[in-house]
Amino acid sequence: MLFLHSANGNSFEDMPTTGQTALQHFVSSGGGLITGEWVTFWATRGTFGRFRTLASVLPATTPFYAYNDQSAITYSVVEPNSVMNANVSSPFTFQADSIIYGTETQLLPKPGATVFYDSDNLGIGVLGWDYGYGRVISFSTMIGISELSSSDYRQLLSNAIRWSARGVCTGTIPGDVNDDCKVDFADFAIMVSNRLECNLEPQSRCWQ
Numbered sequence: 522m523l524f525l526h527s528a529n530g531n532s533f534e535d536m537p538t539t540g541q542t543a544l545q546h547f548v549s550s551g552g553g554l555i556t557g558e559w560v561t562f563w564a565t566r567g568t569f570g571r572f573r574t575l576a577s578v579l580p581a582t583t584p585f586y587a588y589n590d591q592s593a594i595t596y597s598v599v600e601p602n603s604v605m606n607a608n609v610s611s612p613f614t615f616q617a618d619s620i621i622y623g624t625e626t627q628l629l630p631k632p633g634a635t636v637f638y639d640s641d642n643l644g645i646g647v648l649g650w651d652y653g654y655g656r657v658i659s660f661s662t663m664i665g666i667s668e669l670s671s672s673d674y675r676q677l678l679s680n681a682i683r684w685s686a687r688g689v690c691t692g693t694i695p696g697d698v699n700d701d702c703k704v705d706f707a708d709f710a711i712m713v714s715n716r717l718e719c720n721l722e723p724q725s726r727c728w729q
């Protein structure tokens with residue numbers, strides 16, 4: 522489990538590429554990653570040379586300079602999820618921390634990302650996706666002291682940590698057709714949907 526937060530919005534320091542690659546490997550092999558405001562922002566601003574490798578791991582990008590300064594922000598459920606929504610009021614309003622005139626970054630979901638909460642300020646509050654065997658969640662806000670003074674926000678962070686902790690795949694299993702480290706009905710459905718297909722040439726060889 523890893524918690525990443527970039528509060529350094531006004532400097533040009535980057536995470537070393539070796540660190541970003543290690544983090545990418547950590548997630549793809551089953552680790553959970555949670556990011557706060559500025560991480561997605563600087564990952565999208567790759568021309569400034571920050572988080573270029575890590576950018577591919579994140580479930581969102583951001584439009585240029587799409588951040589602003591708000592004192593209070595309201596999050597509401599978009600896609601219901603029993604883990605993410607457990608014991609969190611919806612909607613709930615919290616005070617937002619501000620660093621470098623930014624309380625929130627606008628998030629644009631990548632294909633395959635799930636939007637769990639929206640924000641009344643900049644559209645999307647919390648979203649996540651599967652990356653390899655791991656999972657990543659991005660918050661639009663700082664996950665700072667002000668945010669964490671809200672019991673709902675604290676609970677949501679706790680839930681996000683649970684959701685992202687998918688587990689580590691320790692080995693391949695014969696029959697795991699969709700390569701998600703478990704053999705279940707999804708694998709069976711793939712087999713059934715392709716049943717009696719045969720790509721042998723000549724076709725006459727198929728059923729001999």
Ligand SMILES: [Ca+2]
Nearest residue numbers: 697699701703
């Ligand atoms: Ca499977």
